Amino acid sequence: MSGTDVKVTVPMLYLLLTLVQGKSHGYAMGQEVARRSHDRVRLGPASLYWSVNKLREADLIREVDGPRDEGGRGRPRRYYEATPDGLRVLRDEMAVLEDVILFARDVALPDPE
């Protein structure tokens, strides 16, 4: 095992979070991220799958069978779900972010003039 780290980015956290709600396919994940982030995080089509690939490489998500009722329109979509590792990383990162938020409140971040 090479031991190289994967840098978990904010879009990747969003993508992981969408999968906590249940398995989903790439495009839907991207749409959900945009909605949930109020369009602050918009992943272009290629970036979306780049991040998906990163998450897969790090074994944070994995490909699963899609719902059976979706037939009838060409290529079946590929569905992903979060792995236990993914959920663990998500919890760890959230803990870090909570600390960041608490710190920010503590210093009473002033509004920019």
Next chain:
Amino acid sequence: MTSLGDRCVPALSRVLIGLHPRWFRREYAADIRDAIAAELNATKSNQTTRGVLADLARNLGRVWMSTLQTGGSEREPVRGAGALATGGGGFRGLGHDVRGAVRGIVRRPATSAGAVLTLAVGIGLTAAMFSIVQGLAMRPLQVDEPERVVAVRRLDPRFGESGVVPIDFSAYDDLRTRQTSFAALAGWQGLSVNLADDLEPADAIGGLAVTTEFFDAIGLQPILGRAFAERDGAVGAEAVVVIAHDLWSGRFGADPDILGTSIRLDGTPTRVVGVMPEGFGFPWNSDVWKPLQLDRAELARGEGPRLFMVGRLASEVSETAAAAELTGLVGQFAEEHPDTDGGYERVLVREWTRDFLGSSGRQALFAMLLAVSMVLVLACANVANLLLVRAVQSTRELAVRAALGAGRHRLVRQALIDALVIAGLGALGGLGIAAAGSRWFTHTMESLSFGIPFYVDVSLDFGVGAFVVALAAISAVLSAVLPVLHVGRTDSHDVLRSGCRLGPSRTAGRAGRVLVVVQVAVAYSLLLGAAAFGGTLGELRSIALSFDPDEIFTGAITLPERDYAEPEARRQFYRALVERLESGAGLRAVSLASDLPVAGFGASTFGLAGEVYEARQAPRARLSAVSPSFLDVLDLVPLQGRSLSAADDETSPRVAVVTASFAQRYLESDPVGARIVLGPRSGETAAPEDEIEVVGVIPDIYADVPTPPLPREAVVVPLAQRPEAAVNVIARAGAEPLAAAAGVRDALTGLDPDLPLSAPMTLRDMLLQNNFFLEILGTLFGVFGAAALLLSAVGVYGVMAFSTGIRKHEGGVRIALGATRRQVSALMVRQGLWRVAFGVAAGFGIGFLLVSSLSAALRVGMPTAATFAVLAALLLGTGALGSWLPARRAAALDLVDTLSMD
């Protein structure tokens, strides 16, 4: 914009997706396409389309970076908490791969050495040629704003842009005073002077007589003393001279008190007023610059010295604008003075170094660079084959590693690094070859009597170094393409299932076949180029070589105007000299000739008696004035009529002999007895006393010279009837011709102690100098062709050995089914020959284009059909041998061994 986006975005995005690494495409291309379609369906704003494309482009860089750094799609574990803040990634594994590459090289020393050597030859020859091209064609003059220094030439419509025809002084002077495009416009003419002082023997040195604007036009001032002032150009002004750094530091020992010293130039005491900076020798490697001292008012139009022009463009004036202005002026002159200036229509203004080499010279140089880069392509093809063999041999190892989790891209990277390491080592060897090549070139140029132009510096410098690094990188990529494709296409499951034999050989075999065709095509076209040069050089050398040019001694003498202004003085000097040389110097036959056979530098106009010629309409021929034994020295006898004799002197009727091609072209019916005129005046019939009777026809002694264009037709007249001031001693001197120089010098100084003998050499050297550009390029092309032949032979052998090697299995099966060994090897040889034949056919096309472009630049002739055939046969023979050796080995293998091999 939207409609444009509608059409372009799908196509552009397909292209961008296609550029992603294969593993990424395979995994996500379809999903990305769907996502793009969905995105565009939702909104079709420009922002969306731009966003989609920008995203693809960004991702492209990101994915490739990651692929190269980490080996792409490998699964990597994630570190625990806080990875968001810390990041990661990097070049882990690179050192490992380099070590792997070095191990691979050491493990197969023979193939590796072959690959390194091959690339060393390819890179070395290309870099050597580049250093030559850079040194000759890409170096600016070492002066202030060198791009403003331009050659200015009034074009003679008869010779086109390559014809270098000087302009007469009055026309130059009118141009100079009326033009507004130049900061300075100077005229110059070549000068050969005898430098004498009381300390050392006389020395013939070269230089220029220039108008006083000269140093302003160049934009360079002396490091000691001063440049010329206007008063230096006045008639009767004190004789002054500016000398070159080399002459100052050589003959005068860098004497700081040189300024004001008087030296004797052609017997005239001349004061040194300046010393130029080191390395300046305009236009070639001059030693002295003297001001022309002329009074315009005393010169009639068309009289006076004929000059070449060099100018410094005024700031913000382009070459084109300056040329347009001067062209207009020349048109006015043609109307004002139709007799002397009629017929000239155009002025060419071109940056000086660019003009000096000429557009055809540049074209030839760049054609050579193209040719040598084909050798490099050949070398890369060989290395590609070697690496491919290595990749195929380790296919199973690769497959196992892939199955164990090594990403395919790690394997691709390994192949690239292999190629880079080999190319790096090859580049080191190549630098050595390039150094040797540029030294050879400089040495060859310096051994010519006219030396190397002062601004040329052919050496390995930073530019060549950078070029070699770039070549190594390109070579590595070219060499790695095939193995990388092979690795990329190899499916580990197939390989493991098939036992490693069948899967890779199909792709690899196809690649090998393409390689053979490419190599043979390149080799054939380069050999054709070499043959074209060889044929042309042979033709140039074959003229009038009924004598052995190695035995003929030559040396030049220039009689200074001051002491030998009268024709009679020159006649007497020549007679006395020939007498002394015949009696004393141990020479078998001696003559004097104003223009040497083979080598002549100029042509003169002539006319047929009774004809009237308009300005610049008279035909041209070479002209040489010779003393009586001329034909004896060359061992030639007249083809018709008689030769010139001592009886043809100043008191007898004027006579000439002409060469065979002259007689054939101008005097076809009856050459002997025909009457011609030298230098006919335009619009007039020649006076009877100017007519010359042709008394004989001799074999051709000149060849066509392409630049400057000189005809092969020649007229030879008695020196007594045309006592030129500059002549050459030409003598048959036996086995050690240069030993004759001492005797000739003695004879000269016995007559006039201030007279030096310049450029003593054999006629062979003279011949070499005359065609030096062709000789040098021809030699280089010969080297390229030989390298190409060798490399392609090695390459064909390598590919055939490899492809028969992976077909041993098939051969074994065929033998098991009843084929004889001979049939099997014949089959393989036949298939090999087909590929070679295909390569020859392709090479025919490329070679034809190459030779055509060379012949446009240099008048290199097309090789004969026999040459085409012989070279094709040579390559087919090489191919047959290259196929037969491995085929024989394959067919000789034991059947059981072959089939049980794994």
